[in-house]
Amino acid sequence: MYTLYYSPSTAALAPHWMLIEIGAPFELVLTDTATGAHKQPEYLKLNPAGVVPTLIVDGAPMCESTAICMLLAERHPEKALAPAVEAPERAAYLQAMVYLANTVLPAFRAWFYPHEPAGRDAAEDAQAAARSRIEAAWDRIDAQLAAGGPYLLGEKLSAADFMATMLMRWSRNMPRPATAWPNIARYLGRMRAMPSLREVHAREGLTDWIDG
Numbered sequence: 001m002y003t004l005y006y007s008p009s010t011a012a013l014a015p016h017w018m019l020i021e022i023g024a025p026f027e028l029v030l031t032d033t034a035t036g037a038h039k040q041p042e043y044l045k046l047n048p049a050g051v052v053p054t055l056i057v058d059g060a061p062m063c064e065s066t067a068i069c070m071l072l073a074e075r076h077p078e079k080a081l082a083p084a085v086e087a088p089e090r091a092a093y094l095q096a097m098v099y100l101a102n103t104v105l106p107a108f109r110a111w112f113y114p115h116e117p118a119g120r121d122a123a124e125d126a127q128a129a130a131r132s133r134i135e136a137a138w139d140r141i142d143a144q145l146a147a148g149g150p151y152l153l154g155e156k157l158s159a160a161d162f163m164a165t166m167l168m169r170w171s172r173n174m175p176r177p178a179t180a181w182p183n184i185a186r187y188l189g190r191m192r193a194m195p196s197l198r199e200v201h202a203r204e205g206l207t208d209w210i211d212g
């Protein structure tokens with residue numbers, strides 16, 4: 001049994017979606033970032049950075065959306081959402097997860113919280129820089145999909161697709177959303193056809209983007 005602390009449409013979406021896809025029993029606890037619930041002392045004991053998501057695994061809190069997705073894939077190997085250690089796709093999988101966590105996700109953090117990198121006076125420049133980093137990521141992923149889709153790792157769906165789709169969704173109101181890249185648009189058409197993605201939208205009360 002897992003417990004996921006989440007707020008709608010945030011970095012909790014990929015772990016939430018994976019839990020549904022896996023079919024694991026879990027409890028969902030709304031930690032609404034709009035009301036500051038993620039900064040309350042009780043929650044900070046679980047997640048000292050005061051961000052969502054947090055997953056309780058066997059009674060212990062775990063933070064970082066990408067790591068949570070990797071752990072869920074490992075704990076439910078029957079769902080084959082991560083290549084085995086000896087599989088040829090393993091290196092590409094690790095590379096994709098770290099790239100999404102280390103390059104793409106922080107660029108979105110700077111896009112949505114542009115005062116963080118260098119203060120409010122530099123927010124406009126920080127957001128412009130974040131936008132170009134995000135678009136560079138779409139260039140790279142679009143080329144990767146063109147070279148060998150239909151999923152990020154090729155033939156097999158993996159946890160990387162849950163993270164990537166969540167991040168692509170976050171670009172929906174940007175000047176050039178990820179869907180402006182043709183191979184990504186085709187990829188998202190396939191991901192949007194997954195019933196579990198529709199289900200996580202419904203459970204989080206999200207009505208935009210899922211239908212294109």
Ligand SMILES: N[C@@H](CCC(=O)N[C@@H](CS)C(=O)NCC(=O)O)C(=O)O
Pocket residue numbers: 009010011012033038050051052053063064065066105109
């Ligand atoms: N690296 C963290 C980032 C989490 C994060 O930035 N979450 C955002 C929502 S997407 C949040 O909690 N924002 C509220 C805040 O920072 O006050 C992860 O991947 O879990």
